[in-house]
Structure formats: structure tokens, C-alpha cells
Amino acid sequence: MCGIVGLFLKNAALEPQLGHLTGLMLHEMRDRGPDSAGFAVYAAPSPGLTKLCLVARSPLDWAALARRTGVAIGAEIIVETLEDHAIFSTRGDGDAARRFLIDEVREATVLSQGRSIEIYKGVGDPDRISARLGLAQKAGSHAIGHTRMATESAVTIAGSHPFSTGLDTCLVHNGSLSNHNRLRETLVRHGERFQTENDSEVAAAYLAFRMKQGDSLEEALAGALEALDGFYTFVVGTEYGFAVLRDPIACKPAVLAETEDWVAFGSEFRALAPLPGVEHARIWEPAPATVYAWTRAA
Amino acid sequence: MMRTQRTAEVSSPWIDLDLAALSIRTVNQRLHDAPEGRFRIRSPRGAHALAAGLTTPLAVRIEGHVGYYCAGMNQLATVVVAGNASTGLAENMMSGLVHVEGDASQSAGASGCGGLLVIGGNAAARCGISLRGLNIVVKGSVGHMSAFMAQAGNLVVLGDAGDALGDSIYEARLFVRGTVKSLGADCVEKPMTGEHLAGLSRLLEAAGLAGKVEAASFKRYGSARRLYHFHIDNLGSY
Numbered sequence: 412m413c414g415i416v417g418l419f420l421k422n423a424a425l426e427p428q429l430g431h432l433t434g435l436m437l438h439e440m441r442d443r444g445p446d447s448a449g450f451a452v453y454a455a456p457s458p459g460l461t462k463l464c465l466v467a468r469s470p471l472d473w474a475a476l477a478r479r480t481g482v483a484i485g486a487e488i489i490v491e492t493l494e495d496h497a498i499f500s501t502r503g504d505g506d507a508a509r510r511f512l513i514d515e516v517r518e519a520t521v522l523s524q525g526r527s528i529e530i531y532k533g534v535g536d537p538d539r540i541s542a543r544l545g546l547a548q549k550a551g552s553h554a555i556g557h558t559r560m561a562t563e564s565a566v567t568i569a570g571s572h573p574f575s576t577g578l579d580t581c582l583v584h585n586g587s588l589s590n591h592n593r594l595r596e597t598l599v600r601h602g603e604r605f606q607t608e609n610d611s612e613v614a615a616a617y618l619a620f621r622m623k624q625g626d627s628l629e630e631a632l633a634g635a636l637e638a639l640d641g642f643y644t645f646v647v648g649t650e651y652g653f654a655v656l657r658d659p660i661a662c663k664p665a666v667l668a669e670t671e672d673w674v675a676f677g678s679e680f681r682a683l684a685p686l687p688g689v690e691h692a693r694i695w696e697p698a699p700a701t702v703y704a705w706t707r708a709a
Numbered sequence: 710m711m712r713t714q715r716t717a718e719v720s721s722p723w724i725d726l727d728l729a730a731l732s733i734r735t736v737n738q739r740l741h742d743a744p745e746g747r748f749r750i751r752s753p754r755g756a757h758a759l760a761a762g763l764t765t766p767l768a769v770r771i772e773g774h775v776g777y778y779c780a781g782m783n784q785l786a787t788v789v790v791a792g793n794a795s796t797g798l799a800e801n802m803m804s805g806l807v808h809v810e811g812d813a814s815q816s817a818g819a820s821g822c823g824g825l826l827v828i829g830g831n832a833a834a835r836c837g838i839s840l841r842g843l844n845i846v847v848k849g850s851v852g853h854m855s856a857f858m859a860q861a862g863n864l865v866v867l868g869d870a871g872d873a874l875g876d877s878i879y880e881a882r883l884f885v886r887g888t889v890k891s892l893g894a895d896c897v898e899k900p901m902t903g904e905h906l907a908g909l910s911r912l913l914e915a916a917g918l919a920g921k922v923e924a925a926s927f928k929r930y931g932s933a934r935r936l937y938h939f940h941i942d943n944l945g946s947y
Contacts, residue, residue, distance in 0.1 A: 439755075661834055661852075664796060664814065679795055680774045681755035694774070694793060696814055696833050699853065 413572075413585040414440025414558035415665075417646040417676035418686075419653035419705055423552075425672060425687075430549030434541045435685035436677060437556040441537045443678055444558025447571040448540045449532025451581040451648055454551040456526035461505030463512070464522040464530045465497045466568050471518040473497045483511040494543055495568075496522075496531055505578075513604050520569045520606050525579030527551075527650045532571035552707060555648045557583040564609045574612045576603060577619025579650035584611035585663045585678060586642035594638065614639060618647060628652045632702045646676050654704040661699035668692040674705050723770075727751040733759065740786075743767055755795065760788045763805075780807045783824065799826045802843050815852065818845045821862065827916045834871065837864045840881045846916035856883050857893065865912055867922060875930055879937055883930040884909050886922070895936035901929045 416436035420426055433450060467473075477488040477499055486503020497519075501508060509524045522530035529549075533540040537558045541547070546556075557572035564570050573581040591610040594617060599605065603616045617638060621631035628649055635645070635656060644663040647654045655676055657665055668675045668683050670692045677683045680694070697703055726736045729752040740748060740763055747768040753759055757776035760769050763786035771779070774792035784803045793811035802821040809817075812830035819835070821843025828836075831849035840859035850868030857873070859881030869887035876893020882905070883896075892898075909924040 661815070666795075666814075679755055679776060680793065681776060684754040684774075694812075696812065699834070 412443050412560045413583075414443030414678045414682070415583050415585050415644065415646050415676060416440055416556045416678070416682045417554070417583075417648070417653060417655070417674075419553040419674040419707075420672065421674065421707070422672035426552060427550045429551045429554050430545075431547045432686060433549075433554040433556050434546045436675070436682045437537055437541055437546070437558060439681040439684065440556075440558045440678055444560045445536065446561055446566045447532065447534045447559040447568070448537035448557060449530065449559075449571040449573055449583075450541070450544075450546055450554060450556040451523065451528055451530045451573045451575070452546075452549045452551045452554045453527045453579070453648060453650065454529055454549065456650075457500070459502050460500045461502075461508075461524065461526060462529060463499040463501075463505065463508055463524045464528070465499065465512065465519045466522055466532065467495045467497075467519055468568070469518050476516065476519065479516075480508055480511055483515070484508050493531075493545065495533075496544065498529065510604065513606060523573075523575040523579075523581065525575075525650065528575065528579045528581060528648070530573055530575055530581060532568055532573075534566055534568055534571065553648060553653050555581060555583055555646050555653075563587050564607065567607075569607045570609050572611060573648075574607075574609070574615035575619075576605070576612065576616040577622060579648075580615070580619050580622065581648045582611065582615035582618060583646050584614055585644045586658070588614060588639055588641035588643065590640040610641070614643070614645065622649070628654050628706075629702050629704045632656045632704070636700055644678070651709055652704060652706045654702060655697050656702055657697055657699050659700040665697050666694065667697050667703065668694045721745070721747050723747045723749045725749050725751060728753055728756055733757070737761065740767060740769065753792070757795075760786070763788070766805075774811070779809075783807055793830070798828075799843075802826060812849070818843050821845070823862075825912075825915055831868065837862070837881070840864065844912055844915075846912055846918070848916075848918075850887065853890075854893070856881055856896075859883075863908070863912055865909065865916075865927070867918075875932070877936060878932045880932060882908075884927040885930065886927045889928075889930070892930065895933050896930055897933045899929045899931045901925075901927070905929055 477490040481488040484503045484507040489500040491498045531544040572583040575581040588610040591613040618631045644665045645656045750771045753773045755776040761781040764784045766785040769788045771790045776795045778797040780788040781800045787806045790809040794809045794813045796814045798813045798817040799807040800819040804824040808827040810829040813832045815833045816835045817832045818826045820839045826845045828847045832851045834852035836851040836855040838857045840862040842861045844863045846865045853871035856875045860879040863882045866885045870889045873893035875896030906924045
């Protein structure tokens with residue numbers, strides 16, 4: 412069992428409240444996933460800058476790591492820290508920075524890379540994680556959150572969701588995949604980099620790989636129906652998009668709701684109950700093996 | 710086919726219980742302690758196990774969407790949900806009436822033994838799984854694997870049925886007015902006799918559909934009885 416929430420704003424006036432509303436939703440899903448939690452927030456990008464979100468595996472000097480990374484990629488890195496997380500921003504080659512950090516730095520995990528995406532995660536009570544990492548204060552256009560009850564791999568920060576391996580793309584998963592080891596090997600041969608043994612990271616990497624090959628989000632998810640074996644409800648974010656997919660058996664719960672102001676996902680209706688205007692929302696259970704996707708203007 | 714319903718006195722006043730102020734346990738305890746009466750539950754906000762385990766002829770109206778296992782194990786009570794219901798609605802229901810005005814998520818009426826479950830909207834996957842005598846009327850459509858291993862009772866669907874309807878079914882009766890995407894193992898279409906039409910008409914009437922929906926507009930599905938009977942030709946498979 413895990414809990415998923417997602418909020419995709421259509422009304423820009425709500426953007427300052429994105430983190431606050433996501434926090435209320437995540438709070439409702441605490442008991443579905445009490446061992447760890449995480450969230451991705453899509454914030455307004457700064458022109459020309461790539462952001463890498465990092466979390467420390469062991470105590471480290473972020474400023475020193477930023478200097479090392481800067482030397483490795485030949486560009487300046489600006490550092491912001493928050494608790495055990497850091498955001499490295501650069502006008503240099505973000506791909507090279509991610510590659511360097513994954514291959515050469517054992518003390519940190521790269522959570523995300525992109526113009527807009529920021530991912531934060533932790534182990535323990537979801538409410539404490541939200542509070543510690545300031546979820547309620549974060550603004551943006553869309554957010555995806557996850558509360559985890561681990562089944563397939565260890566309870567670690569790196570094993571918490573969301574997973575992100577491609578630019579501005581992230582995935583959260585409720586369920587378990589049975590063919591992830593073979594698929595991981597295939598994706599590694601195509602140059603994908605993995606940081607955990609987690610099955611959900613493979614799903615994230617599969618979608619990122621397909622979109623790098625030119626697929627749209629919808630096409631990549633349609634491919635996932637063929638490529639992934641197992642149980643899943645996925646919620647996926649891209650810089651401008653938001654999507655939901657359930658496996659053909661559809662054991663893992665899912666509720667979607669939409670108003671003129673937002674689209675929201677919850678593992679259960681409880682997660683949607685705190686949203687403004689939910690009493691007038693169109694509410695439905697997403698059908699099995701059906702891609703639901705929304706896109707906002709670039 | 711139908712069991713007699715006893716409902717609360719119409720004259721008794723509504724007692725309001727608001728989950729904005731009371732815990733789920735408190736609300737359920739108030740219901741369990743009442744031999745009779747009418748209760749209106751406000752602010753459910755998707756809470757689980759609301760009005761579960763009732764054993765007396767209460768009238769309960771829940772004003773909003775409910776979470777898992779609402780009205781589970783119900784005996785004698787009438788529970789109306791003015792909203793949608795999550796997984797396991799009225800699971801293992803024994804008697805009484807449960808009526809959800811909106812949609813129901815998966816496994817609605819699972820293992821139900823008796824009474825009537827009415828779903829005003831659609832029911833998701835596995836509606837009436839392992840049905841054991843409960844009657845279910847769904848005004849919309851049902852998802853895949855509905856009436857899986859159903860043993861007794863009736864599932865009436867005014868809309869369509871998803872994949873594998875009635876897979877591994879025993880003796881339950883399935884009536885579908887719309888299309889069936891596919892039939893499950895050992896589930897077949899069967900002729901609609903006078904007995905079936907009469908029984909279906911009674912169920913439609915009980916669900917408030919008398920004069921609105923014709924029993925003759927349904928098709929009947931049930932067990933081919935090839936799967937659950939011992940067959941000597943299958944000896945090597947046992």
C-alpha cells in the first residue's frame with residue numbers, strides 16, 4: 412500500500428497555494444504510507460538555468476561539492492541548501508553535472524534535473540517531512556506527492572518517491588513491477604543511469620527514455636502498458652504535463668477530480684476532500700489500461 | 710427472492726452526527742448503540758468504515774463521499790450515501806438496504822449474503838465478487854471481473870459490463886441491459902424465462918425502477934456448470 416496525490420493547476424491564481432494544498436492532500440494519505448514520503452514541485456523556471464535537486468546520504472559539504480562539480484563541468488554552480496537537500500543551479504551542462512554526481516559522488520543522490528522540477532524526499536512520518544522541507548511554502552504550477560509503505564526494496568531516502576531520471580520528468584508508483592530487472596538492464600545499455608534497486612525507478616527511466624526517443628507523454632505511457640508487467644497506478648509529471656495510468660487489472664486505487672481551476676489525483680477521495688471547490692468537481696475512477704493526460708501551455 | 714425490509718419509523722426525528730466534530734469511532738458507536746432511529750451523517754470526507762456493522766433497523770443518510778467498507782456487514786439497516794463510495798462498499802452485507810446515489814469503486818457488494826445494494830451511478834471492477842445471496846442493482850455500468858466466483862444472488866446492470874463478466878461463476882444470476890465486453894470462464898448467456906422476468910421485475914421495483922425499466926430489455930447470464938462439477942474427462946488435471 413502507498414498513497415499518491417497530484418495537483419495540476421489550471422488557474423494560475425492558485426499557484427502560490429500549490430504547496431499548501433499538496434501538503435493537505437499528502438496529510439490525508441499518511442496512513443497509506445507511513446514509512447517515507449516525497450514530493451515533486453514544478454516551480455517557475457529561471458531562464459537559462461538548469462536545477463539539480465540533491466539529497467545527502469551522509470554528512471557532506473555542499474559548497475565544496477558544488478565547486479568540484481563546477482570544475483568537472485567547467486561552469487559555475489549556485490548552491491541553495493534546505494535541511495539535508497541542496498539545489499545546484501547552473502548555466503552549464505546539466506546532463507554532465509548529473510552524470511558526474513551519480514558516477515563520482517557517493518555521499519549524495521540526485522533527485523531531479525530540469526528547468527522547473529524540484530524533488531524533496533525523506534524517511535519517516537510524511538507530515539514531519541512536509542514540515543521540515545517547507546512544502547506548504549512552495550509555489551508552482553503542479554505537484555506530485557507520495558507516501559510510501561515499502562514492499563519491494565529498502566526504506567531509504569533514495570527509495571522514496573518520486574523518481575526522476577529524465578529532464579523535468581517524475582513518476583510516483585503504487586504497486587509493484589515484476590519485470591524491472593530485465594528492463595533495467597536494457598535501459599542501462601541505452602545509457603540510462605540508475606541510483607537504486609527500486610522497481611519504480613525503472614518505470615520512471617522507461618518513460619524518460621521513451622520521451623527522449625521522441626514520444627509524447629501519452630505515447631510513452633501507452634508503451635508502458637506493453638513494456639511493464641505488474642501492478643501499478645502511476646502519476647507522472649513533466650514540465651508542462653500531468654498524467655495518470657493504471658494497469659489492466661487495476662487493483663491499486665485511484666480517483667481523479669477536475670474543476671475549471673485544477674485537476675487532482677488521490678489514491679482515495681480523502682486526499683481530494685481538502686481542495687477548494689471539490690464539492691463541484693467532476694469526480695471519477697480512472698479506467699484500467701487507459702492513459703489520462705493534461706497539458707498546460709508552455 | 711427479496712427479504713422483507715423493516716425501516717425506521719418515518720416520524721422519528723433525524724439525529725445529526727457531524728464528522729467535522731466527531732471521530733469515526735464515536736459516530737459508529739452512536740449507530741451501534743441505537744436500537745432504532747434516523748441518523749444523518751455530515752462531513753464524511755471519504756472516511757473509512759462508516760456505518761459498518763449495523764445490526765438494527767436504523768435509517769442512516771450520509772451526506773457526501775465515503776471511503777472504504779462503508780455499510781459493511783450491514784444487517785437490517787437502510788444506509789443511503791448521497792455521494793460516491795470507495796472500495797468494498799457493503800462488503801459481506803447480510804440484509805437491509807444500502808443505496809449509493811453516486812459511483813462505487815471496486816469490489817462493491819463483495820461476498821454479500823443478503824439484502825439489496827443499489828448503486829445509482831457506475832460500479833468499478835469486481836462488483837459483486839464472490840456474491841453469496843445479496844441482490845445488486847447498478848443503474849450505470851460495472852467494471853471488469855464483476856460477479857467473479859459469484860455463488861448466489863442477483864447482479865442487475867442497466868448499463869454495460871466490462872471484461873470477464875461472471876468468471877468462474879457458480880449459481881448467481883446476472884442481468885445486463887447493455888453490452889458485455891466479454892464473458893469470463895464458464896459464464897454463458899442463458900434464456901430469460903417467465904420466472905427470471907418476474908424475479909428481475911421485483912428487483913427493479915425494489916430499486917425504484919418500476920415502470921421505468923423493462924425486465925424484457927435485459928439479457929441473462931449464468932454458469933455453464935462445466936467448471937465446478939467434477940468431470941471424468943478432466944481427471945488428469947486434478
